[in-house]
Amino acid sequence: MGPLKGIKVVELAGIGPGPFCAMMLGDMGADVVRIDRIGGHPMNTQPRKNPHYRSRRSVAINLKSPEGVEAALKLIDEADALVEGFRPGVMERLGLGPDVCLERNSKLVYGRMTGWGQEGPLSMSAGHDINYLAITGALHAIGTKESGPVPPLNMVADYGGGGIFLAYGILAGIISAKTTGKGQVVDAAMTDGVPLLLGGAHARLAMGLWRDEREANILDGGAYFYGTYECSDGEWISIGPIEPEFHQLMLEKLELTKAPEFKDQNNPDTWPAARTKLREIFKTKPQKHWCDLMENTDVCFGPVLSLLDAQNHPHNKARGTFINIADTMQGAPAPRFSGTPADTPTQPPLAGEHNHEVLSEWGFDDTTITALKDSGAI
DSSP states (O other), rough: OTTTOEEEEEEOOOOOOHHHHHHHHHHHHHHHHHHHOOOOOOTTGGGGGGGGGSSEEEEOOOTTTTHHHHHHHHHHHHEEEEEEOTTTTHHHHHHOOOHHHHHTTTTEEEEESSSOOOSSSSTTTOHHHHHHHHHHTTHHHEETTTEEEEEOTTTIIIIIIHHHHHHHHHHHHHHHHHSSSSEEEEEEHHHHHHHHHHHHHHHHHHTTTSSSSSTTTTTTOSSSSSEEEOOOTOOOOEEEOSSHHHHHHHHHHHHHOOGGGGSSOOOOOGHHHHHHHHHHHHHOOOOOHHHHHHHSSTTEEEEEEEEHHHOOOOOOOOOOEEEEEEEEEEEOOOSOOSSSSSOOOOOOOOOOTTTEEEEEEEEOOOHHHHHHHHHOOO
16 A cells, blocks of 8 residues: 555665655565664664554575675666665675666665765765755754754754755656666765755845844844743643734734733834733643633644643544554554555564575575575575
């Protein structure tokens, strides 16, 4: 099931955005086979619990043996796409670089996931989400004047600017290969993806509508009408009535239509006083009171929920936004398709769990499989 049924993907086991990309492809019906180390990845200590490892099967191959490398190449020969997330040069040293693979499989889309890209002064350096956000301007823009830059977990670079862009690039490459007969390398760098996610800020900056500092703009917490407020019970709410009619509705709900602090909504000089007023008001009642007053209206309101509480919100429950796989609550496949809906994802595999099953399906005979076992290649 799923719109990618019939697409075959080989994934070299890794962490973070590479597995996330493979999960997205697998969720949509692609046959994803992960090549694991024998014994599993040292950082994947509870593989059944990691949602990013779902929706694929696993073979465990020793890529330090010639027989193991050849087995991996035979799998790649059958694939539409490959996903790898090593530093530049590692796949080449293994004998699995794009030149080798594309010579054998000319339609292969060779997806490479890195933080810094395949070339450039930083390409060989270690890094993490926070560093990729730092050099692209995103981290500078997130936070408050008091807090300084605040990392938004590791969602923006790793998964937004990385894994999603790699999945997009692989699918674009597969479409191209279907029409041209030629595969290619997809160089997905998080430092390339993040600036695209910042397009709105770049547009406002170019138009003179964005100050290049934290907590000074409409969307970064500078505006009183786009932010979070603490309630009397210590819980928080979020509001975002940017549009004048939504802003007016908020004032009506809060009985503030005549309050002078809110007469000039888009004048930054009025924002501090208006924010102080809202802080005082929202601190007088618990979160539930504000939910009862403003949720399901055009105020642009939402309670700030914890990871656990979010699973039980009525909207999320009605849409089936969260699912339970291997006793782990996690996000359901997205987006949703009317004609080719995705199946329920399969649980994350253990390393080598599908050795015989996958190798048999992908063209290995029993004699070859036995020889690979005997040699320690699998």
